[in-house]
Amino acid sequence: MSRAALLVLADGRFPAGGHAHSGGAEPAVTQGRIRNADDLAAFCRGRLHTAGLTAAALAAAAAHGLDPLALDEAADARTPSPALRATARKLGRQMMRAARATWPSPELDALATARPRGAHQPVVLGLTARAAGLKSEDAAHWVAYETVSGPATAVVRLLSLDPFHATAVLARLAPELDDVAAQAAEAARRGIDALPAASAPLLDITAEAHAAWPVRLFAS
Amino acid sequence: MSVRATARLRAEPDGRGGTALPVLESDGPLALRRTRSPLPGHARATVVGAMSAPLNGDRLTIEAEVADGAHLTVDAAAATVALPGARADGEPSTYAVHLRVGEGAALRWLPEQLVSAHGSDLRQSTRVELAPTARLLLREEQILGRHGEPTGALTTRLTVHRGGRPLLDQQLAYGPGAPGGWDGPAVLGGHRAVGQLLLADPSFEDAPLPARLFGPTAALTPLAGPAVLVTAVAADARLLRAVLNEAMRELLDGLKADHRQEVR
Structure with missing residues (x-):
């Protein structure tokens, strides 16, 4: 396995489209539930241990070699919001394009053929990690981090929050990110x-309210 | 002393257009009573709490089976209050519900609220197996703390399969010992009442409903399979029930208005 491959995959410049999404932070800011760095930390922590853990485990399971189509179905059952299912599939499609260009693999090709409109992003990410020779816990780490880095970056723009403070929020969450990744990988096994x-x-x-806004800064 | 109890019920067509309850077994704190159903063709059973439960350490199970073609409503006489019990270091209590609904059968599972009292520790799970043509109306409500008290520890999991495939899987964890952020702006935002209303009906296969909001903290969402889920958070049990009732009325009226067979 290559540690550098994980850095390439997790780099915010990896062309997988995540920057357009706030992970639910945009409606939370608008409704006054995120007003400062403390609120951002509470938001990120809550998202990490809920949607983040669920997504990280799906990614770890795909990286571990579980059936990606069964995982895609499991992801649907875990995503009652059609807006969030659409987002997950859109991000999955974008991730698939980037992944097939960077770490081509027959497993990615097979999933792209079976789900031409996009599989859930964590499943695609897990297969990508597998193609890159990474472990299931690496895939879980990537997803767990993405779960909190997306909202943190978005809140810097939405609230003009000091980027140093936003990064400090992420740094303080690091031990919990490790815990969530370990739990996710253990569940996948x-x-x-x-x-x-x-x-x-x-x-x-x-997510449903936000998807219906006529004007918004972020896609989700 | 902690309690282990399993209550069972089974509904079958009675051969005369109605539904019989050949199995109706109460156990320990779970007392089941046959009650009169206002819906034609439906049998109805009401869970009547025979003693206060669950206390920490209790293990309660309800198993209900609705045979092919049967119609059953199950409700409750009162809210279920999870309580700490005598020993401070007691094990968590568990409350498991297993539901099976056969072909052409319908189940309305409408218990009262689950209240997590301060100091209690409950793991609740509801597992539903639906046949492809089964119909289900299910409501769950979690109330975090009695009036003015902090919540106990509560985890719930709702897993629904239809024809053996996953339809819905949701896990919620609140209170002491729950992972951080459960009360924060991503999860509850300070609300103390959380509810789910699930309506699964094969007619949604051809005519799925669009997503719709019920105020700022409740949404009706079509699932990937033929079902809709209403998710709501509210300040208290009364406000939560009002939103879920509004959604339920609208859903059931919608099914009627579309000239589909009524969910009976």
Whole structure:
């Protein structure tokens, strides 16, 4: 395995389209639920341990070699919001394009053929990690980090929050990111029935409201 | 002393257009009573709490099976209050619900609220197996703390399969010991009542409903399979129930208005 491959994959400049998404932070800012760095930390922590853990485990499971189509179905069942399912598939499609150009693999080709409109992003990410020779825990780390870095970056723009403060929020979450990645990888080793389904009611509810806004800065 | 109890019920067509309850077994704190159903063709059973439960360490299970073509409503006489029990170091309590709904059968599973009292520690799980043509209306409500008290520890999991494939899988964790951020702006935002209303109906296969909001903290969302889920958070149990009732009325009226067979 190559540690550098994980850096390439997790680099914010990796062309997978994540920068256009706030991970639910935009409606939270608009509704006054995120006003400062402390609120951002609480938001990121909540997202990490719910949607983040669930997505990280799906990615770890795909990297571990579980059936990607069964995982895609499991992801659907864990995503009641159609707006969030559409986002996950759109990001999955973008990730698939970047992945097939960087780490081509027959498994990625097969998933792209079976899900031409995009599979859930964590599943694609897991297969990408596998193609890059990374471990399932690496895939889980990537997803866990993406779960919090997306909202942090978005809140810098939405609130004009000091970028140093936003980065400090992420740094303080590092031990919890490690925990979540380890939990996700452990669940993946135990099989698809052991995958967590942790969910966040407000993220599901506000995703639908946000998708209906006529004007918004972020796609989700 | 902690309690282990398993209550069972089974509904079958009675051969005369109605539904019989050949199995209705109460156990420990879980007392089941046959009650009169206002819906034609439906059997109805009501869970009547026979003693206060669950206390920490109790293990409660309800198993309900609705055979092919049967119609069953299950409700409750009162809210379920998870309580700490006598020993401070007690094990968590568990409350498992297993539901099976057969071909052409319908189940309305409408218990009262689950209240997590301060000091309690409950793991609740609901597992539903639906046949492809089964219909289900299911409501779950979690109330975090009795009036003015902090919540206990509560985890819930709702897993629904239809024809053996996953339809919905949701896990919620609140209170002491829950992972951080559960009360924060991504998860509850300070709300103390959380609810889910699930309506699974094969007619949604051809005519899925669009997503729709019920105020700022409740949304109706079509699932990837033929079902809709209403997710709501509210300040308290009364406000939560009002939103879920509004959504339920609208959903059931919508099914009628579309000249589909009524969910009976």
